[in-house]
Every structure is written in structure tokens, then in C-alpha cells.
Amino acid sequence: MNAEGHDGRGATRAATAAGERGAVALTAVLSALLLTAGAAAALSAVGDLASAVARARTAADAAALAGAGASPLVTPGGGDPRRAAAEVAAANGGRLIGVDDDAWPLGYAVTVEVQPATRWIRRIVGPVRAGAVAGVRPAVGVGGGGA
Amino acid sequence: MALATPLLVVLLVLLLHAAVLGADVVAAQAAAQQAARAAAVGGDAAAHEAVAEAAGHRPVRLLLEPPPAARTVGDRVTARVELSSAAFAPFGATVWVPGQATFAVER
Numbered sequence: 001m002n003a004e005g006h007d008g009r010g011a012t013r014a015a016t017a018a019g020e021r022g023a024v025a026l027t028a029v030l031s032a033l034l035l036t037a038g039a040a041a042a043l044s045a046v047g048d049l050a051s052a053v054a055r056a057r058t059a060a061d062a063a064a065l066a067g068a069g070a071s072p073l074v075t076p077g078g079g080d081p082r083r084a085a086a087e088v089a090a091a092n093g094g095r096l097i098g099v100d101d102d103a104w105p106l107g108y109a110v111t112v113e114v115q116p117a118t119r120w121i122r123r124i125v126g127p128v129r130a131g132a133v134a135g136v137r138p139a140v141g142v143g144g145g146g147a
Numbered sequence: 148m149a150l151a152t153p154l155l156v157v158l159l160v161l162l163l164h165a166a167v168l169g170a171d172v173v174a175a176q177a178a179a180q181q182a183a184r185a186a187a188v189g190g191d192a193a194a195h196e197a198v199a200e201a202a203g204h205r206p207v208r209l210l211l212e213p214p215p216a217a218r219t220v221g222d223r224v225t226a227r228v229e230l231s232s233a234a235f236a237p238f239g240a241t242v243w244v245p246g247q248a249t250f251a252v253e254r
Binding site (some may be wrong): 006026028029031032039040043044046050054055057058061062065069072075079084087088091113 | 149150151154155158159162165166168169170172173176177179182183184187205220223225247248249250251253
């Protein structure tokens with residue numbers, strides 16, 4: 001009777017231990033998957049934001065240069081700097097949201113925003129903004145210059 | 148644990164490669180910006196030099212639009228760059244990371 005009782009308790013302990021090991025393994029796998037999913041989401045967010053920042057810088061640089069290029073010191077007769085900047089910003093996937101023409105026609109400053117590609121990041125972070133300033137260097141004796 | 152450890156290692160390696168890919172996305176955009184700026188100021192040869200310098204040792208493709216003959220001052224020139232990423236290369240995959248930039252032609 002005792003021997004049977006011992007065997008029964010031993011079998012129960014063994015089954016319990018095996019069950020615990022299985023639960024631990026399952027928990028470990030699930031934890032690893034959750035950890036990886038979290039890391040992937042974070043990495044995706046950082047990558048998307050980094051890409052948006054790079055695109056915003058490109059759009060701002062190009063827009064400022066286009067605006068300065070419309071200066072009468074560069075283009076005979078001049079042009080509309082805001083329109084030129086807005087068009088180039090849009091061509092780079094950005095939107096012109098502000099200009100500073102205090103230095104006009106010797107310089108032009110712009111602020112551009114770009115939306116991150118991922119919707120949930122757009123909702124949380126919003127648009128990424130970048131600014132740039134371009135100056136005009138008139139060419140002496142030629143009547144023109146370069147932005 | 149014996150099951151979870153290899154899985155975790157594989158996932159961490161994949162994440163590492165994803166991080167490299169993210170860095171290359173920024174590098175491709177920077178290369179496209181330099182190429183477009185060079186094309187706007189100095190022409191196609193300057194753009195190819197700029198993108199090669201930006202890419203370093205990595206293979207890179209550059210497409211400039213419109214063609215040089217069709218560009219005049221004030222027009223826009225677009226540089227489309229594809230940069231070969233080192234990410235996932237050990238798995239036999241070649242990933243081309245795109246970048247694009249548009250600048251106004253200055254001369």
C-alpha cells in the first residue's frame with residue numbers, strides 16, 4: 001500500500017515537473033516572440049522616422065535653393081520664390097509650411113514638413129519638420145550669380 | 148529554454164539586419180540628395196561622381212531625369228538612387244534600397 005502510494009506520488013511529481021517545464025518553455029517562447037515584436041515595432045518606428053527626417057532635410061535644402069534661385073540676382077527678372085520653393089518641396093514629398101524672406105533677395109529660408117510613411121507613427125508623432133537657408137552669391141561683373 | 152534560445156538568437160540577428168537596412172535607407176536618401184544637387188549644378192558626370200562617393204564601396208544605381216539635353220535653368224532634375232544594402236546578405240538576399248531627390252537646375 002505504501003509502495004503504491006509512493007509510486008503514485010512520484011508519478012504525480014514527475015508529471016507536474018514535466019508540465020512546469022512545458023509551461024516554462026512556452027512562456028519563454030512567447031516572451032521571446034513578444035520581445036521581438038516589440039523590438040521590431042520600435043525599430044520600424046525609428047527607421048521610418050529617420051527616413052522621414054532625411055527626406056525632410058532633402059526637401060528643405062532643395063526648396064531653399066529653389067527659392068533663392070528665383071532671386072533677381074540669380075535669374076534675370078527674378079521669379080516667385082515661394083512658388084518655386086513649394087513646387088520643389090512637393091516634388092520631394094514635402095510641404096512648404098513657412099518661409100523667412102527677411103534677407104531677400106540675398107537669401108531665402110524655408111521650413112518644410114514631411115509625413116512619416118507608417119500610419120500609426122504619423123498618428124503618434126505627426127509630421128517631421130526641417131528648415132534650410134540658402135544664400136545668393138552674386139557674380140561680380142557678370143550680372144548673375146548662384147544660389 | 149533549449150527551444151527558445153536558438154529562436155531568440157535568430158530573431159536578434161534578423162533585428163540586427165533590419166537595423167542595418169534602416170541605416171542604409173538614410174544613406175540612400177543622402178546619396179540621392181547629393182546626386183541631385185550635383186546634377187543641378189554640375190551635370191550628370193558630377194552626379195555620378197557624387198553618388199559613387201556617397202555609396203563608398205557598395206554597388207549603386209543612379210537614374211537622372213530628365214536627360215541632360217532636356218534640362219534648362221529653373222527646371223527640376225530628379226535623381227533616383229538604389230543602394231545595395233549589406234543587410235540580409237548572409238542569408239543570400241540582395242536588397243536594393245531606394246532614395247530619391249529633386250532639385251532645381253541652376254546652370
